[in-house]
Amino acid sequence: MTTLQQELGRRLAAALEQVLGAGHGGDPAVVAASDRRFGDYQSNVAMVLAKQVRRNPRELAGRLIGALDLAGVGSAEIAGPGFINFRVGAECLAGRAAAMLGDARLGLPRTGAGRRVVVDFSAPNVAKPMHVGHIRSTIIGDSLARVARALGHEVITDNHIGDWGTQFGMILHGWKTCRDEAALERDPVGELVRVYREVNERANGSPEVLEQCRQELVRLQQGDPANLEIWRRCVELSKAGLQRIYDRLDIRFDHWLGESWYNDRLGPLVDDFLARGLARVSEGAVCVFSDGSLPPDDDPFRIHNEGGWTDNPMLIRKGDGGFLYATTDLATLDFRLREWRADEVWYVVGAPQQLHFRQVFAAARRWGRDAAFRHVAFGSILGEDRKLMKTRSGRNVQLGEVLDEAVERAAAVVAEKNPALDDGEAAAVAEVVGLGAVKFAELSQHRLTDYVFSWDRMLALHGDTAPYLQYSHVRIRSIFRRLDRPFDPAAAQLRLDAAEELALARLLVRYPEVVPAVLDDFRPNLLAGHLLETARAFHAFFEACPVLRAGEAVRASRLALCELTARVLAAGLGLLGIRVPERM
């Protein structure tokens, strides 16, 4: 099933070939119209090509329209300086809506078929709290994985947890000096967090404590059995705690290959870099330097400072023999390419890591590991002072608290709006609505936007929010519950007459066009925005067009339109990792 956009593009391409001959190089570039006044789809190809072929754009557009075969689709007209505006006929929209109802994929193309993608997201540190700062990677990454899967990619999700970092120096020290075993039984993750914070505070300004932590870390890395055992237990406890949050968020990982998993690959990796001349020792550390193959301002291994262009090496082994972030990332990338045969690797990691990834990707390519690497960067969550939220400060709101608060607020609204629900269902609805609100707040904005954390913004239940979309779905389901006999959408004849029906149908048939666009630049907010538009169009339709009270034929047609709307909303929200209730 091709999309309307593809169909129009194909027909316009044929017209281009007819008018300009083969090899004209023009891209039909059919896009959804910027404004309904200009029809449903538009192409600017005539204006773009006019210069090359030295013709008047309007004249060229006219000839293209003359050559255009739009049988069964609609019509086209010239507008403004040379736009070609397409209007899609009601029968065509009805036919496409019907086809979507008969397709379990809702018309989604398989643009990702044959591509194996590793999505790296969430990646929290073990024994440190998951706070609001982790929410973006987790939610955006999960959504991108869902979208990719829906488009036919073979997706591998991998939670690259920080289970071997320097934080274990502090945790080991704290474990031995201030752990409360009873508290650990009651609330393992909470106690680990408390211990970490306490040691962090004690170390702050105390070189002695810091040194003791460092020594604990060294002992761990040297394989000290006691420390290894403590480490193992901490990782287990933390993973269990993390898993509860992921379960709640309905997020699953195919793998949890954390940093520790790559430990024994790091030494050989550095040796290989040295042997191949990709790295050399400088000031005691093993570094990857520029090889001069890139222009200076495009070279991640060079940087400009007061003295002009200087080296900006990527360290892969410290002077004391320890390994670094970049070393593990290179080992991980190597593994994903060679063991998993990944065609693409997407890193859903904050924007501050940009330089790091440019260096890692460049080094990997020089090392002979090449694939479509993407750093899917996102903006920072700022504190009230507009400064970055710091992990160590301890004042950060934890992710679990955000989820609890969201569900609590949703529960209050559910109790107020629909007291008829029994307690069990009310609680289930509050969970779905509250968590949906949190996810949607994240996914409905551009991933690179920085924002100041605010409860009200993250937990809003009105306006452009998930609950609005969920409510739309609920109203539709409510119609079907009132039906006195079964309704078979596949058998219904769609007839679109009212302006509101047409407006809704236009948006519904665009769903399979919008979903692939999400992956063009890794932007779930495009889908979020489209779902909001669809829901608004549905409510406008629902106000203006009676469904159950309409005559037989109109009623069947409108029921089919409702059914498709419900399916699109549920599927679209599903791609955002958000569930829909049957009533609320």
Add this chain to the structure above:
RNA sequence: GCCCCCGUAGUUCAAUGGAUAGAACGGAGGUUUCCUAAACCUUAAAUGCAGGUUCGAUUCCUGCCGGGGGCACCA
């Protein structure tokens, strides 16, 4: 010092180089004997500044102003 990201209604956010810049919240005004008013309808309100490229710039380029981040042994 250099590099990266961001700057849009009062506020929070949108807008693959397209036409008269969209929403939401908040403001003002309206809609309920009618399929869930968590809704709908009407209304006022914005592209930091200055240049450039282009038929056309919120979008691309340059400079400035403002906010955030990064730049050798943390991750």
